[in-house]
Amino acid sequence: MSLLHQWVQGFSPLNTIEQSLSNLIDERGSNNVQRIAGVLTAEDAIAILKPGDTLIDCTGCKSLIRDHLVAGPNAGNQDANTLNIRLEYAIIVTFVYGQAYVCNEYCKHYKNVENMNYKFIPAVSRISYDGRITYVSGIVNITTEDFERMPATFDGQWLRSHFPDVARSMDRFIDKVKQETHGELIGDLEIVRIPLNLYRARNATSRNWHKIEINDHPFTSSPVFLVGDSALGSPYFQSISLGFECAMHMAGLIIQRDLPISEIFDRYELFMYKQWLRVYMRSKMIKHNKDLFETIDEPMRLLDLLHIY
Numbered sequence: 088m089s090l091l092h093q094w095v096q097g098f099s100p101l102n103t104i105e106q107s108l109s110n111l112i113d114e115r116g117s118n119n120v121q122r123i124a125g126v127l128t129a130e131d132a133i134a135i136l137k138p139g140d141t142l143i144d145c146t147g148c149k150s151l152i153r154d155h156l157v158a159g160p161n162a163g164n165q166d167a168n169t170l171n172i173r174l175e176y177a178i179i180v181t182f183v184y185g186q187a188y189v190c191n192e193y194c195k196h197y198k199n200v201e202n203m204n205y206k207f208i209p210a211v212s213r214i215s216y217d218g219r220i221t222y223v224s225g226i227v228n229i230t231t232e233d234f235e236r237m238p239a240t241f242d243g244q245w246l247r248s249h250f251p252d253v254a255r256s257m258d259r260f261i262d263k264v265k266q267e268t269h270g271e272l273i274g275d276l277e278i279v280r281i282p283l284n285l286y287r288a289r290n291a292t293s294r295n296w297h298k299i300e301i302n303d304h305p306f307t308s309s310p311v312f313l314v315g316d317s318a319l320g321s322p323y324f325q326s327i328s329l330g331f332e333c334a335m336h337m338a339g340l341i342i343q344r345d346l347p348i349s350e351i352f353d354r355y356e357l358f359m360y361k362q363w364l365r366v367y368m369r370s371k372m373i374k375h376n377k378d379l380f381e382t383i384d385e386p387m388r389l390l391d392l393l394h395i396y
């Protein structure tokens with residue numbers, strides 16, 4: 088709980104979260120958990136399974152096992168079990184501002200008034216003010232060509248020299264924040280470029296392998312579950328919370344020792360399907376609202392996107 092309290096203050100780098108969880112497991116010195124650090128291939132993971140073992144894959148969005156959960160000859164083929172929807176390419180820009188700045192829904196529009204392209208959309212209500220400085224984070228839509236020309240992470244200086252139009256858009260936004268609250272930017276912009284993919288595993292368990300009667304594949308006798316980003320992901324979502332939810336649900340199922348494995352599979356698949364419906368519908372709605380917002384200065388394009396009847 089004390090870690091959770093720390094992480095929700097200001098910016099918390101994902102590496103810090105991962106490292107502190109890792110340290111927590113080590114320091115607890117539990118006899119129930121044995122940690123063996125190393126890189127596994129899917130083949131390694133499958134080869135070490137003994138009948139009755141349970142394999143839980145939490146290897147993230149590039150999941151090691153996801154595409155192996157299609158029973159039959161397509162197992163392991165790229166995207167055999169992955170439904171992927173590319174919503175857009177974007178950069179996530181974060182900066183620290185030396186004043187209180189309350190970002191509200193109107194900021195999205197008024198602080199972008201002169202930005203015809205590359206509008207910076209701040210994360211409203213997810214801005215953190217610690218009594219001294221404000222942490223601001225937001226998203227800018229970029230083209231496929233922009234994405235291909237950008238490194239994975241960079242700063243404001245790099246942006247200024249390689250993408251001056253994007254940098255100008257950020258400057259205009261930040262200048263309006265400064266006019267309003269008379270503060271200064273502390274340090275430089277921090278930027279990450281990411282493809283915003285909405286995806287899911289069609290099978291979040293090895294249920295289909297279990298239905299194959301005569302087969303010597305290890306998944307017929309060792310249940311497999313996908314947890315966290317390996318099962319599904321959405322760019323506009325709180326995916327850490329989604330991952331925790333899957334882990335808690337799965338733990339709740341596997342401690343019920345009298346539940347047959349087929350029932351556990353069905354319940355987990357149903358839970359994940361409901362999560363997917365929630366994530367899919369919300370993500371599509373957010374993307375649509377973003378598209379509307381980005382065309383706000385072009386009434387004809389905006390009207391094309393407005394489906395009323």
Ligand SMILES: Cc1cc2nc3c(=O)[nH]c(=O)nc-3n(C[C@H](O)[C@H](O)[C@H](O)COP(=O)(O)OP(=O)(O)OC[C@H]3O[C@@H](n4cnc5c(N)ncnc54)[C@H](O)[C@@H]3O)c2cc1C
Pocket residue numbers: 101125126127128145146147148151179279281314315316317324325326327328330
């Ligand atoms: C830029 C960015 C910003 C984000 N911001 C937020 C946010 O504000 N809030 C939020 O909720 N989520 C956010 N997310 C999403 C969040 O980071 C993920 O949802 C979360 O980390 C997924 O956790 P996971 O444990 O499922 O997978 P991961 O965190 O990806 O962990 C997978 C682990 O598996 C290991 N691994 C992978 N392959 C192998 C292998 N072959 N052998 C051994 N180990 C392997 C990896 O090293 C890694 O440690 C953000 C993501 C990005 C990229």
